[in-house]
Every structure is written in C-alpha cells, then in structure tokens.
Amino acid sequence: ERVMTQSPATLSVSPGERATLSCRASQSVSSNLAWYQQKPGQAPRLLIYGASTRATGIAARFSGSGSGTEFTLTISSLQSEDFAVYYCQQYNNWPWTFGQGTKVEIK
C-alpha cells in the first residue's frame, strides 16, 4: 500500500499570501495524484488531478506540481474561501490512498 504523508499538518497563512502544501508518497505514484479541498460539513471537492491539471471550474490560483514521490499544491494568493483542509490522493496503485490532510487556517 502506498502511504501518503502530507506536511505540515496545519498551515497558518494570512489572506493574500502564498500557501505551499506538500505530499509525499512512500513509493513512486508517477503523476497519478489528485488534490481535494474539504470545508467543514461539506464533501471534498476535486481541485487537481494528474498532479498538475486543474479540474473544471477551479481558480487559476491553485496549481499542482511534482511526480514520483514528491508533490506540491500551491495557492498563489489565499482568499477567504480557501481556508479549508486539503487532501492528496494517489491512484497509481491499489488501494487508492489519501494523505491525512493539511489544514490551512487564517493567521
């Protein structure tokens, strides 16, 4: 099983600042990685897949990069609606697995 480890667990950022979230895979997952955003009481929302492709309707301030075992989600200028928990997920190998999440909170 591919173990996905996200860091940091919590990221405190001021509105308008840049946020950089990391996700590491225990073994290579190629570029078969997705990012999701989840707000309290809501279902997750797909942001990025294929490591760097934005999903339909996702703002350009969200970008993904990486391949193999190291991945990054960058939010270029945080808006109030971006404060949430972010999960990475690999779909290169069974079972598909998620990271434990990074909470982005207001500084």
Next chain:
Amino acid sequence: EVQLVESGGGLVQPGGSLRLSCAASGFTFSSYWMSWVRQAPGKGLEWVANIKQDGSEKYYVDSVKGRFTISRDNAKNSLYLQMNSLRAEDTAVYYCARVIYDSSGYQGVFDYWGQGTLVTVSS
C-alpha cells in the same frame, strides 16, 4: 447538474447490518465506475469500494472485504453498499463518488461527491 444523494445511514449495534444507497442524476450513470469513500469523525478520507459500469468488477479495501458488498442498479441510477458485521471502527460519514480517468488514461480521480451519510456503530 451532476448530483449524488446518499441515504440509509444511522445508528446500528456492533455486528449489525445497514444498507446505504446513492441516487445519481445529471449524468449517464451506467457509463461510470462508482466508489464509496468514508471519513471517520475528525479523521481523513479512506476509499472503501469500487464497482465497474456493468457491475462485473468490484474492489474493496482489505478492512471491509467479506463484510461489505457494493452493487448498482443502472436502471434506477443507484449505487448501494451493503454493510454486514459492522464494527465500531466502521463509524464514519460514507460518501458516494463518481470515478473518472485522467488525461493519461489512469482511473481513480473522484470528480463528484455526494453530501455523505453518517453511519454510527455503537451499543
């Protein structure tokens, strides 16, 4: 508009059973793999099960194999999860999710999710 609406959650005793349903609309249900993903209270996400478009292939996470059964009825645009021998550790919000392929042809991206249904296993 794609919609996935789960139902069937509730409180059940350890060892009991529950059947979850997911009603799909706004897309051609029979053309997509579907999944169940769960989230224990205050915890992260865990993929639970997958089913192919025609129901001919099904996959499960090890922790539910032999206890949970995923199924679908394409005529009713519905996905199901039969959960037997429930344990306290199965307590979670269960989400129904549509599975798509990425641009490289790899399957495994969850592009639409329902709002979830809470299953609580407790005596």
